[in-house]
Amino acid sequence: MEEQYHPEKIEQSAQTYWETHNSFAVSEDPAKEKYYCLSMFPYPSGRLHMGHVRNYTIGDVISRFQRMQGKNVLQPMGWDAFGLPAENAAIKNKVPPAKWTYENIDYMRDQLKRLGFAYDWSREIATCDPDYYRWEQWLFTKLFEKGMAYKKVAAVNWCPVDQTVLANEQVENGCCWRCGTQVVKKEIPQWFLKITHYADELLDEIDKLDGWPDQVRTMQRNWIGRSEGVEVKFTVSGKDVLLKVFTTRPDTLMGVTYLAVAPEHPLAIEAAESNPALNDFIEECKTIDTSEAAMETMEKKGMDTGIEALHPVTGDTLPVFTANFVLMGYGEGAVMSVPAHDQRDWEFAQKYALPIKQVIYPTDKTEVDLDKGAFTQKGKLQDSGPFTDLTSEQAFNAIASWLEKNNKGKKQIHYRLRDWGISRQRYWGDPIPIIYCKQCGNVPVPEKDLPVILPEDVAFDGVGSPIKSMPEFYKTTCPKCNGDAERETDTFDTFMESSWYYARFCCPDNDKAMLDERANYWLPVDQYIGGVEHAVLHLLYARFFQKLMRDAGLVAVDEPFTNVLTQGMVLKDSVKMSKSKGNTVDPEGLIKKYGADTARLFMMFTSPPEQSLEWSDTGVDGAFRFLKRLWKLAHNHVAGGETVQLDTLDKLSDDQKNIRRQTHEMLKKVTDDIQRRFTFNTAIAAAMELVNALYKFDDKTDQGRATMQEALEICTLTLSPIIPHVTHTLWHALGHKDAIINTPWPTLDESALVRDTIEIMVQVNGKLRGRIQIAVNEDKAGIEKIAMNDDNVKRFIEDKEVKKVIVVPGRLVNIVAS
Ligand code: ANZ
Ligand code: ZN
Numbered sequence: 001m002e003e004q005y006h007p008e009k010i011e012q013s014a015q016t017y018w019e020t021h022n023s024f025a026v027s028e029d030p031a032k033e034k035y036y037c038l039s040m041f042p043y044p045s046g047r048l049h050m051g052h053v054r055n056y057t058i059g060d061v062i063s064r065f066q067r068m069q070g071k072n073v074l075q076p077m078g079w080d081a082f083g084l085p086a087e088n089a090a091i092k093n094k095v096p097p098a099k100w101t102y103e104n105i106d107y108m109r110d111q112l113k114r115l116g117f118a119y120d121w122s123r124e125i126a127t128c129d130p131d132y133y134r135w136e137q138w139l140f141t142k143l144f145e146k147g148m149a150y151k152k153v154a155a156v157n158w159c160p161v162d163q164t165v166l167a168n169e170q171v172e173n174g175c176c177w178r179c180g181t182q183v184v185k186k187e188i189p190q191w192f193l194k195i196t197h198y199a200d201e202l203l204d205e206i207d208k209l210d211g212w213p214d215q216v217r218t219m220q221r222n223w224i225g226r227s228e229g230v231e232v233k234f235t236v237s238g239k240d241v242l243l244k245v246f247t248t249r250p251d252t253l254m255g256v257t258y259l260a261v262a263p264e265h266p267l268a269i270e271a272a273e274s275n276p277a278l279n280d281f282i283e284e285c286k287t288i289d290t291s292e293a294a295m296e297t298m299e300k301k302g303m304d305t306g307i308e309a310l311h312p313v314t315g316d317t318l319p320v321f322t323a324n325f326v327l328m329g330y331g332e333g334a335v336m337s338v339p340a341h342d343q344r345d346w347e348f349a350q351k352y353a354l355p356i357k358q359v360i361y362p363t364d365k366t367e368v369d370l371d372k373g374a375f376t377q378k379g380k381l382q383d384s385g386p387f388t389d390l391t392s393e394q395a396f397n398a399i400a401s402w403l404e405k406n407n408k409g410k411k412q413i414h415y416r417l418r419d420w421g422i423s424r425q426r427y428w429g430d431p432i433p434i435i436y437c438k439q440c441g442n443v444p445v446p447e448k449d450l451p452v453i454l455p456e457d458v459a460f461d462g463v464g465s466p467i468k469s470m471p472e473f474y475k476t477t478c479p480k481c482n483g484d485a486e487r488e489t490d491t492f493d494t495f496m497e498s499s500w501y502y503a504r505f506c507c508p509d510n511d512k513a514m515l516d517e518r519a520n521y522w523l524p525v526d527q528y529i530g531g532v533e534h535a536v537l538h539l540l541y542a543r544f545f546q547k548l549m550r551d552a553g554l555v556a557v558d559e560p561f562t563n564v565l566t567q568g569m570v571l572k573d574s575v576k577m578s579k580s581k582g583n584t585v586d587p588e589g590l591i592k593k594y595g596a597d598t599a600r601l602f603m604m605f606t607s608p609p610e611q612s613l614e615w616s617d618t619g620v621d622g623a624f625r626f627l628k629r630l631w632k633l634a635h636n637h638v639a640g641g642e643t644v645q646l647d648t649l650d651k652l653s654d655d656q657k658n659i660r661r662q663t664h665e666m667l668k669k670v671t672d673d674i675q676r677r678f679t680f681n682t683a684i685a686a687a688m689e690l691v692n693a694l695y696k697f698d699d700k701t702d703q704g705r706a707t708m709q710e711a712l713e714i715c716t717l718t719l720s721p722i723i724p725h726v727t728h729t730l731w732h733a734l735g736h737k738d739a740i741i742n743t744p745w746p747t748l749d750e751s752a753l754v755r756d757t758i759e760i761m762v763q764v765n766g767k768l769r770g771r772i773q774i775a776v777n778e779d780k781a782g783i784e785k786i787a788m789n790d791d792n793v794k795r796f797i798e799d800k801e802v803k804k805v806i807v808v809p810g811r812l813v814n815i816v817a818s
Contacts, residue, residue: 001638001733005631005726007595014728015116023741024075024118028521032072036522037063038502040530040538041078041125044104045085048111050570050577051531053587054613057603057722058567058680059529060117064721065674066526067118068745074522075118076505078125079105082133082429082494084167090428091462097428098456101128111588115596116724118741123508127497132504133430134451135514136496141433141444142552148194151442154421158186164464165425174287178462185286190423191432191490195544199224199415201558202543211563213610216535223536225416230400232336232409234259234309236267237317243267243309246331246414250403251395252338254384255359257349259309260302260321260335262328267320271305278303278322285324300325300348312408313385323348331414339374346374359384360392420541422493427465429491430454437478437485446479452487465489498538499545502528502560515554525561529609532566539564565678568612577615585615597723598624604680604722626688627726630715633694634730637708642735646706649751656707657756659697663711664752666690670718671745680722687719709734717746761812762787764796772813780807787813 018024028034039059042052063075079101086097093100105126112119125132143149157166159176165186170177195202203224206217229248236243243259261268263285272279281303302323309318325344326335339349340358349356356370360379368375378392386402387395403409423432431452433445445452455473458466467473468489478485506519530538539561546560569576572583590599602623607613649657666686673683694711697704713734720727720740731740755776760783762770770790774783784805787793793815800817807813 001635001729003632003635005628007597007627007725010729011114011116011596011725014725015113017728017739018116018118018741021739023739024120025122026072026074026120028518029072030521032070034074034522035063035066035071035527036074036525037066037527038076038505038525038529040528040534041080041498041501042108043083043085044079044081044101044108044126046104046107048108048115048587050585050587050615053115053599054570054603054609055529055531055567056112056115056117057600058565058609058678059527060600060724061604061674061680061721062527062529062678063118064724065745068717068721068743069675070744074123074505075120076123076125076508077112077117077119077121078123078501078505079108079127080494080498080501081105081126081128082491082497084169084426084428086428087426087460087462090460096456096458096460098128101428102126114591115587115599118724123505125501125504125508127430127494127501128428128454130451130453131511132501132508133454133497135504136430136492136500137433137445137450137452138447138514139500139548139552140492141447141450143193143548144434144442144444148197148548149191149422150194151189151191153187154190154192155185155187156190156425157183159183162463167424167426182287188425190421191434192419192421193544193548195420195541196415196417198544198547199226199417201547202417202540205543205559209559209561209564212561213532213535213564213566216532216539216564216566219535220540223417223540227414227416229412229414230396230403230409231332231412232312232403233407234312234318234336236320237308237310241267243320243334244332245334245336246412247336249338249341249392250399250409251378251381251387251390251392252341252359253336253399254313254381254387255338255340255357256311256318256336257339257355257357258319258321258337260323260326260337260345260348261305262326262333263322263324264328265322265326265333267307267334268305268322271307271322275306278305282322295325295327298324300344300351302348302352304352312403312406319354321348321352329418330416340370341374341376343374343376346370358382363391420493420544422496423490424493425465425468425490427454427458427460427467427491429494430497431467432488432490432492434488435476435478435485436488437481437483439483440478440480440485443478443480443485449479454491465491495537495541499541500549502542503546503549503555513554515549519554520556523555524557524559527563527565528561529565529567535566565609567609568607570613570615572615574614590620594620594624595627595725597627597726601627601684601723605684606681608679608681610678626691627723629695630691630719631726631730633691634712634716634733637705637712638733640700640705643705643709644702646710647703652703652707653699654757655697655699656703657752659693659707659711660749660752661755662690662693663714664749667714667718667746667748668753671748674721683718684722687715690715714746716740717743758810760810762790762793763812763814764793765816765818766814769793769796780809783807783809783813787815 037059039056063073067073081101086101089100090097157171159166159181161179161181171183176183203226206220227248229246230250232245234243263282272282302321305320305322307320309320337345339345339356341360361382362379381387381390381395387398400411431454433452435443437443460466474487474489476485476487502525503515503519506522507516510516542560549555575581577584602620606619669686670683673679716727716730728740757773757775759771759773761768770792772786772790774786797817802817804816
């Protein structure tokens with residue numbers, strides 16, 4: 001064993017060993033307990049960033065630990081390879097997106113290998129590979145046949161100058177990122193997946209996901225947003241039409257003073273035909289950002305449509321407004337406005353001088369000041385005709401029944417969740433496998449003709465997708481009637497590919513089917529690790545796909561991920577490390593200077609995985625110094641030659657027993673910290689403490705060296721998931737032929753934990769004056785004698801008279817003297 005720690009050399013040799021021995025390749029073994037550990041795969045942007053290093057180190061430590069527990073561990077890796085950045089880079093560097101992507105993959109794969117992650121590389125997936133995306137196309141055609149995929153007209157961002165659709169990221173302050181023209185909404189036909197069909201199941205099963213962070217579960221619940229309410233029908237005066245609204249507060253029905261419809265609502269559009277001002281207002285609303293965040297903060301505006309509607313109970317006439325905050329896509333695209341009890345309606349009523357009628361009062365009868373704002377809580381009803389004096393809860397049911405009986409409404413459940421729009425008018429994505437035929441309509445590409453391959457060798461200028469102007473791509477014949485037809489040139493949202501990659505990792509080589517029985521061996525993923533930014537969409541879409549695949553008979557389990565860990569951010573100077581902040585530290589420099597083990601150790605030592613991690617140069621240095629210290633300790637020990645077998649405890653000296661106890665205490669703590677709590681930082685701290693104790697333990701006797709040998713072995717084994725390279729070398733240096741990667745986790749020796757002496761405190765007149773070691777079975781008289789004989793204690797009592805000695809066994813001795 002060399003005297004100096006040379007990370008580049010030993011890391012290289014450990015990696016070569018793993019590669020030549022195929023150390024991380026796994027197959028299904030029914031005799032072994034399986035463990036599937038997955039980290040969110042990266043977008044191949046070009047280089048790894050610190051967030052990746054952290055994410056993948058956490059996953060790797062868990063995987064290696066589980067493997068040492070005897071489990072059959074699958075840890076795969078791949079590339080979320082379609083998407084917009086490749087198109088941007090293509091414009092900038094004049095390389096086709098495919099070439100750019102594959103080059104990045106090659107570079108980043110090397111970086112991952114350099115970090116020593118235990119991936120089964122034989123399962124690598126790149127989602128832009130036709131062998132992968134063909135199955136997504138195949139599933140889509142099945143979903144189309146089942147009615148789970150459908151087409152409807154929906155709005156996109158459109159640049160009138162570039163004549164192109166823009167992704168949300170390409171709209172900057174409402175303008176086109178290329179030419180600065182104001183972006184407009186354009187209605188075009190697009191494909192949707194019926195995620196709403198699974199809304200209830202997706203919601204109900206959140207309760208069972210007890211291995212998920214609570215925060216993520218709450219976010220998913222809110223995103224699905226189930227609300228129970230009532231659909232109320234208002235008659236439009238002078239017309240034979242009904243205006244339907246959805247409300248979660250039917251108890252406030254008697255306080256409705258006006259109605260409001262979305263600008264795209266048919267009633268508003270009809271009224272605008274004879275009202276130019278209204279028409280202008282509706283046009284103006286089309287340019288606004290309807291994202292949730294924007295809707296919250298924008299100024300609430302509206303206009304009277306001139307239409308009147310009749311209150312279903314009183315028959316009073318109510319004005320119908322159109323308002324920019326009413327969404328066409330939610331409920332019925334219309335609301336009954338109750339300004340006394342809804343803050344938004346209240347502000348609107350103030351602005352347009354509409355009446356405010358209080359119908360709910362607080363149960364504790366406190367005064368309500370409607371000049372200050374709406375009273376939005378539930379309570380009891382007043383001025384509500386037949387419903388007066390009911391509680392809000394009673395009124396909910398009473399009013400719903402009344403409406404139902406009079407055919408003016410019914411109870412209804414609404415979801416915030418919308419069907420998933422999956423069409424993108426981009427080039428670098430999975431082509432949607434549909435053929436348009438004038439005779440036959442939308443025809444799915446037959447299985448035998450899949451995949452529809454995306455041409456990769458294209459000239460890409462960024463204005464429009466090249467396949468939209470490539471007749472050799474889109475001109476085809478109809479699979480049904482053989483007539484001339486055209487292909488869909490839109491591609492799938494790239495969230496599609498990341499929604500099922502976890503399942504494909506189980507059988508990536510199957511060229512006959514999307515999934516096979518191997519998926520049932522490995523799924524669900526036991527531990528999924530990734531960024532909290534994916535807490536809603538990605539995780540929800542993956543859960544949805546699991547159900548789609550289950551209902552297509554491809555997999556058995558209902559949920560894809562048993563446990564989810566969302567790792568915290570990597571910060572520098574307390575702000576997120578990011579390109580836009582210009583405060584990144586390149587992992588490559590770190591690895592070059594210190595080696596991968598230092599990078600890994602720093603990541604795991606600095607904070608527990610769910611908390612943010614503050615970058616620190618001194619922290620990195622500290623991690624490096626520890627590795628050198630560990631190396632030197634082992635070197636000094638190994639230089640003394642071979643060691644003998646460790647004797648039984650009763651033959652060891654107190655110091656030797658002490659070291660054995662500390663060693664096994666550390667083993668116990670590290671096992672628990674990693675397995676149950678994922679607090680790798682405290683596990684490492686325990687190992688560091690042991691190393692400190694071992695430096696002080698200078699016992700060159702045979703049993704002394706045997707004690708040291710055991711301590712170093714346990715230290716090496718327990719740290720090996722975190723710092724796999726240096727421990728690979730140390731393990732051999734400690735005399736083992738077999739590689740540490742094939743060695744199980746050490747066994748705890750409970751007997752080594754037993755202390756035969758304990759330390760207790762000795763007080764004189766209530767002040768701590770000494771600490772004594774006593775045998776655990778020492779009686780009170782014996783303890784008293786030892787305490788009185790302690791040198792320091794003696795100094796405090798020698799010129800005094802001892803009045804009383806109180807012995808609290810196991811804890812302390814208090815001597816009262818004066
Ligand atoms: C009357 C009312 C009175 C309401 C009151 C609330 C409080 P959630 O819970 O999110 O489902 N609403 C209904 N459709 C809408 C649309 N298309 N655009 C904007 N707002 C809409 O919200 C349901 C509530 O949101 C409904 O209940 C309705 O306002 C409003 F004291 O009706 B409520
Ligand atoms: Zn046809």
